[in-house]
Every structure is written in C-alpha cells, then in structure tokens.
Amino acid sequence: MDDSTRDYYEQEARRFFDATVNIDPTPILNPLAEALSPGARILDIGCGSGRDLLWLKNRGFFPHGLEPSPALAALAETHSGCPVTVGELTTTDLLDRSWDGILVSGVLVHLPHEAVPAHLARLARALANDGRLYVSLKEGEGAGADADHRSFYYWQDDDFRRVAQGAGLTVLSMSRSASARGNADIWLGYLLDAKGGKP
Template structure:
C-alpha cells in the first residue's frame, strides 16, 4: 500500500492514533514568531489537529491534504477550509501566507526530490514568512509493515538545504515521538530572508 492510499483507506484509524496528541510542544515555538491573526497554510494537515490548536490561539488557518478522507475529517474537526490536492502538483503561486506548517508533511518524499518539492511549496510563503517543518532523524529509509516508506534525515544536510533557499533557522529542537519512542522528530522554525539577494 502506498503512503497516499494508506492515509485515504485508514483515515479513521490514523485519526484515532494521532488526533488526541497535544501539539503544544512543537507548535508553540512557531507562534512566538507570528503576529496575532497571521495566516497559516497547514500542508499535509491530516485530520486537522494542528489547525484546530492554532485556530484556537487566534491564527487564520487553511489546510491542504491529498487524501479526501483526511481532508473531510479536518473540515469536521475544525470548520476551517481544507484544500484537497497533492502538494507536488498543486499551484501554490496564488497563495501568500504568513507561515507554512509542514508537520511530517515531507516524510514520504524521497531525498532526491526533496529540494524540488520544498521549493515548490515556498511559492505560498510571503517575504519574511515563517515555516515550521518536522522530519524524522536517521539514515536512509524505513519501511513500515503498513507499506509506508519514511525518508530519514540528518540535521546538517537539512540546514544546508534551507540555507540554499535563503532561510534562516530561528529554532531547532528534537523530540521523541509520542507514538513510537524509537522515532526522533527534528523541528526547524525557519524564516525567509534576503528577498533581494542577487543570483550568482
């Protein structure tokens, strides 16, 4: 089963496993850099847990998820707009968000495609905008019994990638997964800088 099929076919089980997790520990660092009422696009919003938390803190959130079943659950949980789309092909250029949320959104993107997909998403971010992205720490890949393939990262490789896009890391922290203690999530709070930088 591909990752996309998993999230569509197992939406309710996935919701029961993840929706009740308190996201404060990884969302609070992002909010410190946002103005009240800031607009946030939650890419890979899942069942809407993080959108709901941010909405309750006074932020304006829109979700995006490729699995219709998850998108519908997110709408039910939050009452907020959710776009059904594949983030690899969606046209982000019409959006200008204060912040992008990518909590686990890119864990299934192969290493060799990461920069292309990430750059594509950055079209939705305002100048001086902020990003929270979380990825799993490790080497290579991990294939779960449910068929999902996770791509693992080292922080220095990601720091270099973010620097290539003129993104400054405001905060970096690691947390043990609340579902699987063997998994370590790396969180990066980033801000876009040097908007007028000349290309070489």
C-alpha cells in the same frame, strides 16, 4: 508520495485520525505560533486529522489545510471547522499565494531526498515578508518503510540545514524530540524564514 503511502492515508483515515487527533501539538506548534502575529494566515500542508488546524484557530490564527486523502480532509474539516483543500504539496496551487506561516509537519519524510530542495524553494517563495516556515522530519539515515507500508526518508541535521540554505531559507531554531505517539522515532523540528532568499 508513493502509491502505497497515499493509499494508507485514504484507506486507514479513521484509524489515523483516532491515533493522532488527541495528541497535544503545543510543543510542536509553539515555535511557529510565537513567531507570528494574531490573525496570521497559515497553510497546514498534510493537515491529517485537523488537530493542528484547530489548535491554531483557537489561538487567533486563520489556518487553511491541505490534505492528499479525501477521507482525511473531510475528517479534518469537520474536526477543526477550518477550510481544507484536497491536494498534495507537489502539485497544489495554494503555494501560488502568499502565506504568513506554512506548517509542513511530517510531510517531507514521504518524499525522496532529491525532491526536497525544489519543494523547499517553492515554500520559501510562498512566504510573505516576515513569514515563517515550520518543517519536521524523522532523524536517521537513508529510507525505509513501516508496518503499514508507508515509505519514509530520514534526515540528519547537517544535511537538512545544507538543503534549506540552498533553498534560500535560514534556520531560526531547531528542536529534537521523541515521537509523541510513543514509538522509537526521533523528530527534528525547524523554524525557518526566507529573508536570505528574498530580494
């Protein structure tokens, strides 16, 4: 994540929280929830407002958030009542543990394409046996920035599938949906497992 993107989430934490916390995440999270047993331990990377943490907790899971912005992390922890660690996907030691589920929603879109394969491989290694990974990405070509100066890197389905397979991940299901925030973005959602990459 570049500095301008990181600065946005810290400086505009309350605005981002207010814009996202009341969006119903059920269509996004159901594939992951249905693939896991009650009591599963789930790491939500880039947990933002804590909306998804609360949804998962209310369904009998044990979620733990990771959020780069200290301001957003505090809001997420208060909103969800779940533990939230301040840190980033690129450097966190939380992936040295084993997780039943890992949620990476709207996070990899901020990383250059060439950085994603190594991170996917690390995510695959952090999955417990029969663990599941959920990833969402913006559909499109190349890279760009929005009005808030956040950098985005766009993906095509075939390209992501190829990178996921190279990281030892198998696509179990895929969805394509319009943004819940009412803009023109199209999101690709993938439920994956790492059976193909585990001994």
